[in-house]
Amino acid sequence: MSISSRFSVGIHILTLIELNKDGVSSSEFLAGSVNTNPAVIRKIMGMLKKAGLIKVQPGIAGAELAKDLSDITLLDVYKAVHVVRDNELFSIHENPNPNCTVGRNIQNTIEPIFFKAQTALEKVLENVTIEDVIKGINEKEK
Amino acid sequence: MSISSRFSVGIHILTLIELNKDGVSSSEFLAGSVNTNPAVIRKIMGMLKKAGLIKVQPGIAGAELAKDLSDITLLDVYKAVHVVRDNELFSIHENPNPNCTVGRNIQNTIEPIFFKAQTALEKVLENVTIEDVIKGINEKEK
DNA sequence: TTACATGTAATTATTATAGTTACATGTAAG
DNA sequence: CTTACATGTAACTATAATAATTACATGTAA
Known part of the structure; x- marks a missing residue:
């Protein structure tokens, strides 16, 4: 099970639109x-358009691009392409069974833990922008 | 798309085994x-047995339980039940297309970012034990 | 009108999940 | 030895999501 490649394709699209800004970035x-x-x-x-990114x-x-490179985070892309529902990664x-102590409490007990884990992941994405991706690509092209 | 409920069930199982340690925790x-x-x-x-948890x-x-409560982390459970492959959450x-700058570099550029995000999530899980879950449940039962 | 662009729906194949059923193997008690 | 119950595993079914393809509608510009 994994997060759909829609996300990585979304990043690819935004990156290429920027690097081809002097050309025409048709869907083809x-x-x-x-x-x-x-x-x-x-x-x-x-989806990217609907999210206001392009x-x-x-x-x-x-x-x-509808926003500056440095203002588009990977979290923006992740949310734009709806790969994971809010707070539903897990x-x-x-x-x-509500007749059992564990049964009646397990959901409410682990849900905040899962929320914290998802948030930690999303925080990493929030701290990376398309500008960073482009820098990374430029470094690999040297 | 989400991480299989096998993980939450695994946590439920381990928690209940501990809280029922004076009883018999059959699969039924x-x-x-x-x-x-x-x-x-x-x-x-x-799976839990194979991973040495029970x-x-x-x-x-x-x-x-095959280990002490405080030595069983949620990351152990997560790995035991194989909900996500190593470094393949995304x-x-x-x-x-290798003829395109972005095409030939995008995978290697975003892979470490995704790795970092997955690691951040897993680190949260690594810092929570079954003992913590039990404490959480006990607090909710007060 | 034509050529090309975006936008969207439908279809197909594959995979993973969740749940159920069936059955094999193992243990303990009578 | 038989019976009752336990673990262990495979097969099957239904559903949902993903990825890819095809078809077609709508919009723009020459």
Whole structure:
């Protein structure tokens, strides 16, 4: 089980839009880099647009970032592409037996722990921006 | 998409084994508290046993913890029940286009970021023991 | 009108999960 | 030895999510 590759594709898209800012970033172009079908890219781009991360117009080729690179965090992307529901990274079994001490308390006891773990993960993502990703790529290209 | 409830059930099992240490924790008994089929419990218990967290014997009823409460972390449970593969919490799209700067570098650039995020989550789990869960339950029962 | 762009739905195949059923093997008591 | 009950495991079913593909609607510009 893993977090959908939609997230990594979303990051790829945003990164490429920036690095191709002097060109036209059509869904076809982006799909070529990601190596997937343009319809997939358009689906994800729709989510990024809805989240206010990019600007695209029907019929007109070329997406643009809607925010500054350094203002787009990986957490923004993660939430934009809906890979994990709020506070639902961990599933907790339902309907434990209320006649049992553990049964009636387990959900409420572990839920805050799971919340804390999910928050720790999301905090790491919140501290990385598309600008950082681009720096990372530039370093690897040297 | 979420981390399987096998993990929360695993925690439930270990917690109940401890709180029922003067009784017999058969898979039937544990299943009653979790409110699931005993075969499910036995499957998970097999994993916990394999990971050295509990002791069970064929034909003989009653599981026991194989380690001290305070030495069993939620990370131990998480790894025991194989809900997430090592360093694979996040999927990364495969085969990006190597003819593109972003395409050839994106995987290696975001992989360490994802690793860091997963590690942050796992560190939280590593700092919580079954003893803590029991304390949490006892507080809720007051 | 045509060519090309975005946007979305439907379909298919695969995988993982959750739950159930069936049955094999092991233990202990009578 | 038989019976009752325990652990252990496989197979099956249903569901949901993912990934990929195809088809088509709508929009823009020449």
